Amino acid sequence: MSRWPYNTQRWQRLRRKKLARDPLCQACESLGHGTPAHAVDHIKAIRNGGPAFPPIDQLLSLCQTHHTQKTAADMLDQGEAWTLRGCNPDGTPRDPDDPWNAP
Numbered sequence: 001m002s003r004w005p006y007n008t009q010r011w012q013r014l015r016r017k018k019l020a021r022d023p024l025c026q027a028c029e030s031l032g033h034g035t036p037a038h039a040v041d042h043i044k045a046i047r048n049g050g051p052a053f054p055p056i057d058q059l060l061s062l063c064q065t066h067h068t069q070k071t072a073a074d075m076l077d078q079g080e081a082w083t084l085r086g087c088n089p090d091g092t093p094r095d096p097d098d099p100w101n102a103p
């Protein structure tokens with residue numbers, strides 16, 4: 001986490017602001033768990049054309065597990081869908097129509 005924009009003062013400020021507002025993992029929260037956030041992530045990844053310093057509501061507070069899942073989704077340009085859809089605690093998509101859940 002030492003590459004741009006994460007190594008800037010501006011990001012550190014944004015990150016602190018986000019964690020002050022949403023100290024719990026937002027993916028866990030949607031599942032009813034109160035897990036402290038460990039990372040702040042971009043809903044739309046920079047690698048997929050998202051802004052480096054987006055408004056706070058376009059950021060996501062995540063625990064370690066969900067941050068790993070979100071990063072993996074970003075690699076496939078599925079980060080936004082992942083954010084909207086949410087996942088089960090074991091990492092499988094919650095959407096029953098997702099191909100992942102096909103028999």
Ligand SMILES: [Zn+2]
Pocket residue numbers: 025026027028029035062063064065066
């Ligand atoms: Zn979580």
